[in-house]
Amino acid sequence: MARRKRLPRKFFLQPDVVAASRALLGKYLVTAIDGEQTAGMIVETEAYRAPDDKACHAWNNRRTKRTETLFAEGGHAYVYLCYGIHHLFNVVTGPAEVAQAVLIRAIEPTDNLERQLARRGRDRVRPQLTAGPGVMSKALGIRTDHDALDLRASDSPIWLEDRGRVVSEADIASGPRVGVAYAAECAEWPWRFWIANSPWVSKWKK
DNA sequence: CACGGGATCGTCT
DNA sequence: GACGATCCCGTGT
Numbered sequence: 531m532a533r534r535k536r537l538p539r540k541f542f543l544q545p546d547v548v549a550a551s552r553a554l555l556g557k558y559l560v561t562a563i564d565g566e567q568t569a570g571m572i573v574e575t576e577a578y579r580a581p582d583d584k585a586c587h588a589w590n591n592r593r594t595k596r597t598e599t600l601f602a603e604g605g606h607a608y609v610y611l612c613y614g615i616h617h618l619f620n621v622v623t624g625p626a627e628v629a630q631a632v633l634i635r636a637i638e639p640t641d642n643l644e645r646q647l648a649r650r651g652r653d654r655v656r657p658q659l660t661a662g663p664g665v666m667s668k669a670l671g672i673r674t675d676h677d678a679l680d681l682r683a684s685d686s687p688i689w690l691e692d693r694g695r696v697v698s699e700a701d702i703a704s705g706p707r708v709g710v711a712y713a714a715e716c717a718e719w720p721w722r723f724w725i726a727n728s729p730w731v732s733k734w735k736k
Numbered sequence: 737c738a739c740g741g742g743a744t745c746g747t748c749t
Numbered sequence: 750g751a752c753g754a755t756c757c758c759g760t761g762t
Binding site for chain 1 (some may be wrong): 755756761
C-alpha cells in the first residue's frame with residue numbers, strides 16, 4: 531500500500547497556478563461526503579487566473595459574491611454551478627488576494643467505485659464515469675455548498691493526497707482549455723494539462 | 737461515430 | 750433577460 535500523505539500548506543501557496551496545475555496531476559482527490567469515502571487520481575486540469583486571463587471569472591480582478599472565493603488563500607475550494615446543472619470543482623492556489631485556481635476536469639476513479647457508480651446512476655466503470663468536470667464532481671459527491679471550504683482543515687470533507695505516484699514532465703500533455711472560445715486571445719493559451727495516454731481524460735470535440 | 741438540441745438556474749447586466 | 754470553465758440522449762449513417 532502506497533503511503534498516503536495530505537498535500538502540505540506550501541503546495542497550495544505556490545505562486546504559479548500553471549505550475550500548480552501540472553503538479554496536481556497524479557495527486558488524489560478524496561471526499562468523505564454523505565457517509566461515504568470516495569477518491570480518484572487527478573488526470574486532467576486547467577489553470578485560470580486573474581487579472582489577465584479573460585476566461586477566469588475574476589478577470590480584471592472583478593469581485594462579486596461568486597468570485598470572492600477565488601481571492602481566498604490557496605487551499606480553499608471554489609465550486610460553482612455551470613449551465614444550471616453541473617457543479618465544477620476548483621482548487622484555489624497562491625496567496626490571498628491573488629485570484630487563481632485549478633479546475634479539476636477528470637480523475638481515474640480508485641476508491642469506492644460502487645458508490646461513485648451509484649451517484650452517477652451507472653453500472654459499469656468506464657471513462658465517462660468521471661471524465662469531465664461536472665460528472666467527476668457528481669461521482670465524488672461534490673456540490674456548490676462545498677464552495678469556500680478549506681481543503682487543508684483536518685475535518686474537511688474534501689482533501690488532496692499524495693500517494694507516491696510520480697508524473698514526469700514527459701508524461702504531461704497540454705493544449706487549449708475547453709469551452710473558453712469567448713475569451714479572445716486567452717482561448718489559445720495551452721493551460722489545459724493531462725496525463726498523456728490516460729484513458730480517463732475527457733474527450734471533447736473541437 | 738458525428739451531430740444537434742434540450743436541460744436548468746445562479747450570476748451579472 | 751442572456752448566458753455559461755457541461756452532459757446526455759436521440760437521430761442518422
